[in-house]
Amino acid sequence: MGFESTVLIIGTAIDAIGVALILFGVLLATGIFLRELRRGGAFPVAYSSYRQGLGRAILLGLEFLVAGDIIRTVAISPTFESVGVLxxxxxxxTLLSFSLQVEVQGRWPWQSPKERRPQS
Incomplete structure (x- = not known):
């Protein structure tokens, strides 16, 4: 097995981990949401917690997906075109991660944790 095929396998494995993390996070957040509703929790509170859980799962999965792309692109075919696509x-x-992080934390990254944006 050559270097390129090994790197391709590693990059694909990291992508699979990212997808699995998103799927696991969605299932876990959904389970917690349904459990809270069954226990008689307030819907707005449970829904807000659900959205935060989904956002965290997607953020973590995206980090792995980006890592897999970087590994495959830089190690296998570092052409100008492939690096541009990367x-x-x-x-x-990154833009998606930034917007999800704002949604999960409820504040802009440059705000202190005490300065929250108004909830809509």
Missing amino acids: ALIVAVR
Whole structure:
């Protein structure tokens, strides 16, 4: 087995971990949400917690997906075109991660934890 095939397998495995983390997080957050509703919890509180759980799962999974892309692109075929496509993918995923983090934390990254944005 050569270097390229090993790196490809590693990158694909990291992608699979990212997808599994998102799936596991969605299932876990959904289970917690349903349990809270069954226990008679307030829907708005349970829903807010559910959205935060989903956001955290997606954020963690995205980090692994970006890592898998970087490993495969840089180690296997570092052409100008492939690095450009990687940069675009990373930019989109970073923007998505940024917006999810704002949603989960309820504040902008430059705000202190005590300064929260108004809930809508």
